[in-house]
Amino acid sequence: MAIYQIKQPATGAVLWTGGAESEEQALDAMAREAGYADFAAIPETLRSAGTLVDRLNLG
Template identity: 50%
Template sequence: MTLFQVKQRSTGVLLWVGPADSEGHALDVMAREAGFRDAAHLPVHVRYGGFRTARVVS
């Protein structure tokens, strides 16, 4: 697995860093670790503006 980081696009706030299979999977893993079923079930105010997901370069 690769390490990814997820930032909120509108604010630039780093929301999560962790292992995932892909960028799309990283969003779902982040949401599950926050207690939601998947990224689609995150609150609207968190999803507002979208996300920027990128691999973490070591």
């Protein structure tokens, strides 16, 4: 499992940081913590702002 950080590119705001097996799983985990079923369930108006997913190297 890797540690991922998801940011909103326009502002640099960190939306989520946590462990996941892939970028897709990290996006789904972020969405679940925000109350959505998965990343695809987030309204398009929010998803269209974009997300930047970084795999963090902490070792």
